[in-house]
Amino acid sequence: MVEPLLSVEGISHRFGGLLAVDAASLWAPAGSITSLIGPNGAGKTTLFAVISGFLKPTAGRVRYGGEDVTGEPPHRLARRGMARTFQITKPFAGLSVRDNILIGAHLRHPARADALAVAETVARDVGLGELLDRPAHTMTAAARKRLELARALATEPKLLLLDEVLAGLNPSEIREVVPVIRALAGRGLAVVMIEHVMQAVMSLSAHVFVLAEGRIIAEGSPAHVTADPAVVEAYLGHGAAAKVGAHDVH
Amino acid sequence: MKGFLLIAIVVAAFAAVPLVVHSNVTLNFLVVALLIALAGQGWNVLGGYGGQYSFGHAAFFGTGAYVTAVLQMRYGVNAWIGFAAGIAAGSAVGAIVGTLAFRAGLRSSYFALVTLAFAEVLRILASVAPITGAGVGMLIKLDLRAQSFQFQSRALFYLVILALVAVALVTAQMLERSRFGAWLIAVRENEDAAMALGVDAFSIKLGAMVLSAAITAAAGGFYAQYFLFVDAGIAYGTWISIEALLTPVIGGVGTVFGPLVGALAAKSLGEGAKLVTGDVPGLDLMIYGAMLVLVIRFVPHGIVGAFADVSDRIKRRVLAARAPAREAVHG
Ligand SMILES: Nc1ncnc2c1ncn2[C@@H]1O[C@H](COP(=O)(O)OP(=O)(O)O)[C@@H](O)[C@H]1O
Numbered sequence: 001m002v003e004p005l006l007s008v009e010g011i012s013h014r015f016g017g018l019l020a021v022d023a024a025s026l027w028a029p030a031g032s033i034t035s036l037i038g039p040n041g042a043g044k045t046t047l048f049a050v051i052s053g054f055l056k057p058t059a060g061r062v063r064y065g066g067e068d069v070t071g072e073p074p075h076r077l078a079r080r081g082m083a084r085t086f087q088i089t090k091p092f093a094g095l096s097v098r099d100n101i102l103i104g105a106h107l108r109h110p111a112r113a114d115a116l117a118v119a120e121t122v123a124r125d126v127g128l129g130e131l132l133d134r135p136a137h138t139m140t141a142a143a144r145k146r147l148e149l150a151r152a153l154a155t156e157p158k159l160l161l162l163d164e165v166l167a168g169l170n171p172s173e174i175r176e177v178v179p180v181i182r183a184l185a186g187r188g189l190a191v192v193m194i195e196h197v198m199q200a201v202m203s204l205s206a207h208v209f210v211l212a213e214g215r216i217i218a219e220g221s222p223a224h225v226t227a228d229p230a231v232v233e234a235y236l237g238h239g240a241a242a243k244v245g246a247h248d249v250h
Numbered sequence: 251m252k253g254f255l256l257i258a259i260v261v262a263a264f265a266a267v268p269l270v271v272h273s274n275v276t277l278n279f280l281v282v283a284l285l286i287a288l289a290g291q292g293w294n295v296l297g298g299y300g301g302q303y304s305f306g307h308a309a310f311f312g313t314g315a316y317v318t319a320v321l322q323m324r325y326g327v328n329a330w331i332g333f334a335a336g337i338a339a340g341s342a343v344g345a346i347v348g349t350l351a352f353r354a355g356l357r358s359s360y361f362a363l364v365t366l367a368f369a370e371v372l373r374i375l376a377s378v379a380p381i382t383g384a385g386v387g388m389l390i391k392l393d394l395r396a397q398s399f400q401f402q403s404r405a406l407f408y409l410v411i412l413a414l415v416a417v418a419l420v421t422a423q424m425l426e427r428s429r430f431g432a433w434l435i436a437v438r439e440n441e442d443a444a445m446a447l448g449v450d451a452f453s454i455k456l457g458a459m460v461l462s463a464a465i466t467a468a469a470g471g472f473y474a475q476y477f478l479f480v481d482a483g484i485a486y487g488t489w490i491s492i493e494a495l496l497t498p499v500i501g502g503v504g505t506v507f508g509p510l511v512g513a514l515a516a517k518s519l520g521e522g523a524k525l526v527t528g529d530v531p532g533l534d535l536m537i538y539g540a541m542l543v544l545v546i547r548f549v550p551h552g553i554v555g556a557f558a559d560v561s562d563r564i565k566r567r568v569l570a571a572r573a574p575a576r577e578a579v580h581g
């Protein structure tokens with residue numbers, strides 16, 4: 001069997017007395033969207049931070065592109081093609097949208113003119129083309145989410161870790177961003193998304209992992225995990241499974 | 251390109267000054283202002299573009315000054331070579347302080363305090379070490395020849411410091427146009443976000459610190475040649491740490507011309523006040539303090555930043571005025 005681009009093997013992370021991630025394993029192949037879902041405080045963001053090198057795990061391994069990359073610093077992982085967005089957006093507040101994306105584009109394009117061209121293309125792809133000259137600190141929360149996505153994409157990643165990029169977007173904005181994410185997997189990227197918008201999870205992901213209290217409690221196709229009684233118990237709450245099932249699954 | 255052109259115009263205008271001004275007092279004033287602008291431009295590279303506020307740029311200024319002086323007087327080294335060695339030594343001090351501070355992950359006020367501590371340690375060492383002339387200081391032998399980096403005429407000294415400032419201006423302009431500069435600004439704006447985008451924050455900050463130290467050390471080396479005297483209080487004193495920090499803050503941090511504008515403004519006010527009150531000790535510091543309060547209150551982005559803000563506002567107003575007209579045409 002071909003090894004998936006990303007495989008996380010038994011990762012644990014402890015904050016003092018709190019075991020935020022407890023022996024979690026997941027994997028994500030190229031050209032596909034994998035979702036990581038779970039209730040608030042489950043440890044999803046912490047797991048992303050471990051994968052992307054911002055936190056060193058207490059135990060376990062992160063394998064990427066066939067190599068053990070556990071504990072490598074974030075910038076080196078970014079150079080290897082791993083990109084992430086932040087749930088709590090971290091714009092370069094004093095810079096314009098263009099210059100924000102430029103920073104990402106510079107990773108593969110040392111010359112300013114080339115990097116600027118890439119930045120503008122990426123901005124248009126995610127629907128920020130009109131806002132290029134706007135200072136980032138004047139943007140709405142929804143636009144900041146897009147900026148996170150644009151900056152990450154500008155690094156031309158192979159693996160994209162999206163931490164709740166749809167949260168706080170209204171339905172029409174979600175309808176705009178969903179095809180963008182789908183197209184990325186179509187281009188061969190491995191996408192892992194933490195998401196609460198179940199409609200997007202159901203329609204986009206090939207495979208879903210469910211994290212609860214730091215542990216992976218279920219995995220499988222969207223339909224499979226949402227039908228899992230353990231997931232219903234831990235995450236969705238009584239009656240919610242029926243509600244999700246009623247949605248059209250594309 | 252526009253930026254480089256502006257630098258060329260400004261430098262050419264400064265270079266023309268000795269053609270019309272022959273007063274040694276005025277030239278001396280300009281030399282000192284440019285010297286401070288140079289030290290401030292060094293601070294600006296790290297503090298303005300990189301967001302790492304140092305309180306101890308005296309460490310680099312003093313090292314530049316002492317190495318220039320000591321190599322000449324103790325080892326008979328040519329002044330220009332001493333000057334180059336001073337810049338190299340200042341950079342090395344920058345590399346050491348930067349490695350220690352940034353490896354330890356020091357930020358904001360902790361970083362400022364550690365740089366201040368380094369400068370103070372060097373000041374104390376220089377005031378007791380025999381090689382620096384200890385408490386007496388060190389005189390550089392008068393030798394008014396260009397090959398000894400000494401000039402009969404003030405105008406030549408002025409042109410040398412102007413050339414150094416020109417190099418520093420071009421460096422800052424290149425920083426704004428380069429990947430290194432973009433990454434440095436990214437680290438200033440948000441270090442985590444920068445790292446997620448592949449920026450090696452430690453190396454970028456260290457590189458900025460070395461460049462910053464080199465520029466400020468050049469100011470120190472020039473100081474030694476111009477005044478032909480160095481002691482611990484001058485070379486490693488807090489006065490220069492303060493001036494190196496204040497000039498870009500007044501003129502505009504993270505802008506190409508901020509330190510130059512700030513140095514001219516601060517020095518002009520200082521001299522103006524001296525004319526009115528006579529030479530009161532500590533007056534310059536009081537004036538700096540007052541300027542700082544006014545700048546932070548009314549023009550938080552400094553003088554250059556205030557001009558940029560105003561021109562932005564005008565641009566936006568022009569665009570806003572045009573927008574309805576366009577809609578009318580299409581509507
Ligand atoms: N830096 C931190 N220090 C201490 N505890 C933290 C830190 N970050 C997250 N936690 C805790 O770890 C748990 C998991 O948080 P998080 O990974 O953000 O969950 P999720 O993204 O699934 O909502 C929570 O209980 C949270 O309070």
Ligand SMILES: [Mg+2]
Pocket residue numbers: 044045046087
């Ligand atoms: Mg989270």
